Amino acid sequence: MAGASGYGALQQPGGGYGASQSPVPLYAANTQAKPGAPAASSSPAAPLNADQVTDAMMAYFAQAYLDTYFPKQNVPQLRVGKKIPYELVSDQGMEAALKKQAELVYERLLKGRFDLNMPWVEEKLHLYYDSDKLGKPRPYPYSKANPPTLEGLDREEKAALFGALKSGRFTDMSGEAAHTVAFFQRPDTPGATGKMFVRKLAAEDPTSQSELAGTIAHELGHAYADANWWEFYDIANAFDLPLIEKLTEGIATTFEEKLSRAWWDQQPGGTELPMIGYRNDKDIMRLGPEFFKILKQAGYEAYFGGWIKVGNVNNVANTIIVGQSKTRWSWPWKAKKSGAK
Numbered sequence: 001m002a003g004a005s006g007y008g009a010l011q012q013p014g015g016g017y018g019a020s021q022s023p024v025p026l027y028a029a030n031t032q033a034k035p036g037a038p039a040a041s042s043s044p045a046a047p048l049n050a051d052q053v054t055d056a057m058m059a060y061f062a063q064a065y066l067d068t069y070f071p072k073q074n075v076p077q078l079r080v081g082k083k084i085p086y087e088l089v090s091d092q093g094m095e096a097a098l099k100k101q102a103e104l105v106y107e108r109l110l111k112g113r114f115d116l117n118m119p120w121v122e123e124k125l126h127l128y129y130d131s132d133k134l135g136k137p138r139p140y141p142y143s144k145a146n147p148p149t150l151e152g153l154d155r156e157e158k159a160a161l162f163g164a165l166k167s168g169r170f171t172d173m174s175g176e177a178a179h180t181v182a183f184f185q186r187p188d189t190p191g192a193t194g195k196m197f198v199r200k201l202a203a204e205d206p207t208s209q210s211e212l213a214g215t216i217a218h219e220l221g222h223a224y225a226d227a228n229w230w231e232f233y234d235i236a237n238a239f240d241l242p243l244i245e246k247l248t249e250g251i252a253t254t255f256e257e258k259l260s261r262a263w264w265d266q267q268p269g270g271t272e273l274p275m276i277g278y279r280n281d282k283d284i285m286r287l288g289p290e291f292f293k294i295l296k297q298a299g300y301e302a303y304f305g306g307w308i309k310v311g312n313v314n315n316v317a318n319t320i321i322v323g324q325s326k327t328r329w330s331w332p333w334k335a336k337k338s339g340a341k
Contacts, residue, residue: 050088050203057216058084058196064217064259065224069300079193080224080304084184086196088203094180097197101185109165110158112238114150116313120238121148121161128160181211184219190227196220214260214274221252228306232320239316242335243283250288251303253278287333294332298323 066081089097113120125148129140142148153161181202187194196219202208225248236244253276260274278284292299302308302322311319317331 045206047204048206048209050198050200053203053209053212054086054088054198054216057213058086058220060263061213061217061220061259064262065220065255068259068262069304078224078304079226082193082224084193084196084220084223086182086198088198088200090200091178094197094199097185098180098183101183104185106162106165108234109237110161111150112234113161113165114148116235116238118147120240124161124164125157127164128157181208181215182219184222186222186230194223196223210260210264210272210274213263214256214277217259217263217274218252218256218277221255222248225251225303226306228308229303232302232308232310235310235313235316239313240335241316241331243287243333246281246283247287247291247333249278249281250284250286251291252288253284254288254292290332295322295327295329298325298327298329 062081062083070078070080087097122142125142126140129138131137148157180199182196182198185195185197196216198212198216202212202215233244233248256274257276260276264271264273276285295302298307299322301324305324307324308320308322310316311321311328320329320331321327322329
């Protein structure tokens with residue numbers, strides 16, 4: 001993203017990683033040798049220092065984002081390059097953290113519906129009260145004079161709305177704890193950095209370093225999205241813009257693929273090539289490249305720089321404005337038909 005954007009590296013004291021702080025971490029995962037490399041040793045290696053490994057990985061990829069997308073630039077309002085707090089967690093801790101993450105995601109989704117899309121809320125509540133699951137339909141308790149509120153929902157109403165949100169969604173974190181190496185938790189306020197949770201066993205395992213590298217490269221892609229991107233993301237979710245969740249994962253995957261490969265190129269023989277986490281999801285793998293192919297510079301400005309907004313929330317798909325050029329953009333992706341592959 002070098003050139004006309006004007007966005008650049010963030011190097012605030014105490015807030016970013018400098019080049020001298022981020023040597024290439026040489027923690028090789030000796031499970032898949034590079035071409036021409038000697039065979040890996042079969043003897044088990046001693047555990048690594050999880051804090052040192054994670055610090056080195058975070059520092060390396062923070063600098064890699066700056067060097068790759070903002071070379072020789074310096075605009076301090078960007079999140080890119082900031083030091084992202086992290087917490088090393090046990091297997092049990094990862095399960096608890098993901099459970100909390102799921103709660104935060106669905107609370108945010110539901111708040112977006114109440115703030116922006118009350119017709120959806122009322123439709124789902126009508127379905128709930130008309131359902132015979134309770135034995136018989138019940139009168140709808142709300143009216144224009146007495147509309148439903150997020151704070152006023154009872155436990156069953158909230159559960160029904162959560163169920164409607166979860167139905168068919170990509171953001172379903174059930175059963176993910178056993179496979180999650182790390183994840184980024186969005187900040188609650190625009191000026192905050194958020195936080196990353198990293199599985200300690202993965203950080204200290206010499207055979208998991210490539211997996212850790214790819215995951216951190218991906219999760220920093222989420223961490224470095226501007227607050228305005230996340231605001232757009234929430235609006236898009238409130239109106240069910242097709243594939244918005246997969247697009248955001250696809251963008252982070254685009255960064256992950258490029259930066260983790262560059263990391264691998266600098267590793268010694270015997271290092272495993274990081275495997276892309278969403279490599280089997282065709283939508284995620286295509287959406288990131290399509291986004292940047294369509295929008296080019298404006299796409300980077302929208303994601304990293306926050307140059308994105310919706311002109312009319314009653315017509316989100318056709319009133320998106322991106323980039324410093326304020327280009328009007330219509331959402332190009334459609335929802336898949338039921339049963340389509």
